[in-house]
Amino acid sequence: MExxxxxxxxxxRPTAFQDNLVSCAEAAARWLARSIEACDxxxxxxxxxxxxxxxxxxxxxxxxxxxxxxxxxxxxxxxASQPEYTDIAIKQADWILSLQFDNGALPGGVVIRGHRAGxxxxxxxxxxxxxxxxxxYTYQEKYLSSAFRAASWLAxxxxxxxxxxxxxxxxxxxxxxxxxxxxxPMLEVCSRKTDxxxxxxxxxxxxxxxxxxxxxxxxxxxxxxxxxxxxTHTIAYTLEGFIESGCLLGPEGNRFIQATIKTADVLRRRxxxxxxxxxxxxxxxxxxxxxxxxxxxxxxxxxWMKIYNILSDARYISAALKALQHVMQCQRIRxxxxxxxxAVAGSSPLWGRYMTFRYPNWAAKFYLDAVMSAHKILQQLLxxxxxxxxxxxxxxxxxxx
Amino acid sequence: MRIVVTSGYNKSxxxxxxxxxLAAQGQNVVLCLQVRLFNIARLRFYLHxxxxxxxISKIQRAGFWPGKIETTSVYEEVRPMLDYFCxxxxxxxxxxxxxxxxxxxxxxxxxxxxxxxxxxxxxxxxDLVVYAGxxxxxxxxxxxPKVGVLNAHAGPLPQFRGMNATEWALFHxxxxxxxxxxxxxxxxxxxxxxSKSVSTDALASVYALRGRATRVSVEGLLEVVKRISEGKIxxxxxxxxxxxxxxxxxxxxxxxxxxxxVNRSTPMVDCENFKWPKK
Numbered sequence: 001m002e003x004x005x006x007x008x009x010x011x012x013r014p015t016a017f018q019d020n021l022v023s024c025a026e027a028a029a030r031w032l033a034r035s036i037e038a039c040d041x042x043x044x045x046x047x048x049x050x051x052x053x054x055x056x057x058x059x060x061x062x063x064x065x066x067x068x069x070x071x072x073x074x075x076x077x078x079x080a081s082q083p084e085y086t087d088i089a090i091k092q093a094d095w096i097l098s099l100q101f102d103n104g105a106l107p108g109g110v111v112i113r114g115h116r117a118g119x120x121x122x123x124x125x126x127x128x129x130x131x132x133x134x135x136x137y138t139y140q141e142k143y144l145s146s147a148f149r150a151a152s153w154l155a156x157x158x159x160x161x162x163x164x165x166x167x168x169x170x171x172x173x174x175x176x177x178x179x180x181x182x183x184x185p186m187l188e189v190c191s192r193k194t195d196x197x198x199x200x201x202x203x204x205x206x207x208x209x210x211x212x213x214x215x216x217x218x219x220x221x222x223x224x225x226x227x228x229x230x231x232t233h234t235i236a237y238t239l240e241g242f243i244e245s246g247c248l249l250g251p252e253g254n255r256f257i258q259a260t261i262k263t264a265d266v267l268r269r270r271x272x273x274x275x276x277x278x279x280x281x282x283x284x285x286x287x288x289x290x291x292x293x294x295x296x297x298x299x300x301x302x303x304w305m306k307i308y309n310i311l312s313d314a315r316y317i318s319a320a321l322k323a324l325q326h327v328m329q330c331q332r333i334r335x336x337x338x339x340x341x342x343a344v345a346g347s348s349p350l351w352g353r354y355m356t357f358r359y360p361n362w363a364a365k366f367y368l369d370a371v372m373s374a375h376k377i378l379q380q381l382l383x384x385x386x387x388x389x390x391x392x393x394x395x396x397x398x399x400x401x
Numbered sequence: 402m403r404i405v406v407t408s409g410y411n412k413s414x415x416x417x418x419x420x421x422x423l424a425a426q427g428q429n430v431v432l433c434l435q436v437r438l439f440n441i442a443r444l445r446f447y448l449h450x451x452x453x454x455x456x457i458s459k460i461q462r463a464g465f466w467p468g469k470i471e472t473t474s475v476y477e478e479v480r481p482m483l484d485y486f487c488x489x490x491x492x493x494x495x496x497x498x499x500x501x502x503x504x505x506x507x508x509x510x511x512x513x514x515x516x517x518x519x520x521x522x523x524x525x526x527x528d529l530v531v532y533a534g535x536x537x538x539x540x541x542x543x544x545x546p547k548v549g550v551l552n553a554h555a556g557p558l559p560q561f562r563g564m565n566a567t568e569w570a571l572f573h574x575x576x577x578x579x580x581x582x583x584x585x586x587x588x589x590x591x592x593x594x595x596s597k598s599v600s601t602d603a604l605a606s607v608y609a610l611r612g613r614a615t616r617v618s619v620e621g622l623l624e625v626v627k628r629i630s631e632g633k634i635x636x637x638x639x640x641x642x643x644x645x646x647x648x649x650x651x652x653x654x655x656x657x658x659x660x661x662x663v664n665r666s667t668p669m670v671d672c673e674n675f676k677w678p679k680k
Contacts (some may be wrong), residue, residue, distance in 0.1 A: 318654055
């Protein structure tokens with residue numbers, strides 16, 4: 001039997017920060033489960049706020065965010081070895097199936113007393129992510145065929161002249177840059193069920209939005225409203241869409257990854273110089289620093305971690321961890337109100353411009369994603385040595401031998 | 402050669418050592434520019450850079466605020482310099498005392514780029530400024546001394562520019578090194594004069610590494626100033642594209658680095674053999 005070296009036992013042990021990540025993740029996951037309980041298991045409540053809803057506190061179930069919470073809960077079930085989260089996630093996927101229109105579209109807005117709103121481009125895309133995750137987990141055809149019908153509807157809705165969606169928008173008549181995050185789910189569907197029409201439509205939209213990127217890295221129409229500073233939430237939506245699509249497209253998608261890196265690098269530098277990420281940025285990257293958009297922080301952390309995984313550039317993981325640490329300090333861990341325990345606010349301070357006085361479910365979702373991702377990367381760092389981690393040229397490896 | 406030393410605060414150990422040992426080396430230390438510790442711009446800068454919690458811990462470390470401080474880490478960081486003080490029989494406890502001992506003028510300024518600092522620098526007719534802290538320098542300050550502004554960068558250049566360069570080098574499996582260079586308008590992009598390795602033998606923590614790096618930077622600065630005054634050193638321009646600029650390392654990565662240091666299983670390469678992959 002080989003003797004156990006001291007370093008081997010040390011390597012496997014997580015750091016104190018990782019332990020903290022685990023407890024933060026647990027609190028966030030419990031809060032998400034509670035947001036679903038608040039809607040009797042049919043979707044996750046959009047947000048919790050005693051300010052907007054003094055009696056119940058919880059808002060109506062929000063199909064869009066429930067959709068992308070599904071993969072988060074499935075991942076958390078594996079991360080924490082808690083299979084009950086799988087059951088919760090799959091039930092949400094079934095609920096989304098029940099909301100689908102005959103033409104394949106999925107509804108926007110919230111579901112109030114069982115009544116769904118009209119179809120929405122962006123929300124359909126986000127729910128596809130949940131359906132695809134459920135299909136991957138259960139191997140049941142119903143989820144993938146539903147996702148396929150939704151993606152086909154999206155492909156059909158692309159304006160032939162302009163190459164982007166003009167209908168069923170959040171702000172009528174405004175096509176935002178964060179539609180990249182609709183292209184990504186479409187490409188996810190294509191990677192499981194090949195369809196040239198869906199792929200071509202997604203790539204076309206991505207190309208149109210890529211054309212909106214300015215020399216300084218900013219992307220036109222990257223906010224909820226035209227000509228207004230964009231919350232980091234929507235900036236990160238745009239970047240997530242680009243980078244995830246780029247990864248799915250292979251060599252063809254390299255330009256989208258490069259576009260992401262260009263913008264993400266500017267934001268990383270801004271955050272490092274200012275010590276934190278602003279709540280919103282205009283097209284000249286002039287930031288609003290009096291508040292932070294916590295959701296945006298988590299999403300940017302995810303984008304930076306993704307870039308770190310691609311480039312093995314440690315500056316990105318450092319920035320991601322800093323952004324995440326800021327949110328960790330803001331998470332409500334100790335609260336007498338069980339509906340607040342584990343919640344993440346829209347903004348810090350709570351009266352910041354983004355989701356003022358509210359605890360949205362998507363803040364907890366992106367937070368949980370970022371926490372799990374950070375934990376994984378830190379574990380990888382602990383289990384390897386630096387020379388294995390960074391892609392050094394052969395000269396270094398040769399010098400080590 | 403008329404030399405000016407900068408200092409970030411009154412108890413800066415490396416500034417005190419430099420003032421004493423440059424004078425002992427026979428250099429003419431004419432002026433010490435000391436930045437006031439408490440000024441709004443500086444507090445704002447630190448608040449942005451490190452956050453309130455770390456700022457308070459930094460002030461506690463400097464001994465201006467009562468409270469619980471990590472005494473072990475402070476001791477580990479300061480010990481190499483305290484040993485150096487004993488070896489060289491330096492008894493001054495403040496930069497003011499050191500200046501008095503070597504009869505150098507001490508000027509307190511709010512910033513090294515302030516008109517007061519620039520006036521003092523011009524009056525001193527400085528040949529060389531030895532930078533030992535005090536914040537980012539602007540063009541007018543850099544252009545004033547005849548020879549230049551000398552800096553000890555705590556990492557191998559051109560590869561690791563910016564902050565926490567010692568830690569970042571170690572994080573990438575590169576042997577830590579102090580690089581002595583002239584300051585220009587970029588971030589650690591000036592001409593390189595010399596470099597000196599920092600030993601990682603029997604290293605116990607990141608703090609100990611920082612302490613060793615401080616001592617090596619003082620020793621190296623003395624050596625470089627001597628060589629400059631003797632005309633025995635030639636600056637070499639940097640290849641800026643061969644480097645990356647780093648910022649303060651995130652705490653969780655420092656934890657990983659600590660673990661690597663404790664493991665001592667990390668193979669390390671010389672910086673000459675280290676190149677960043679092409680974009």
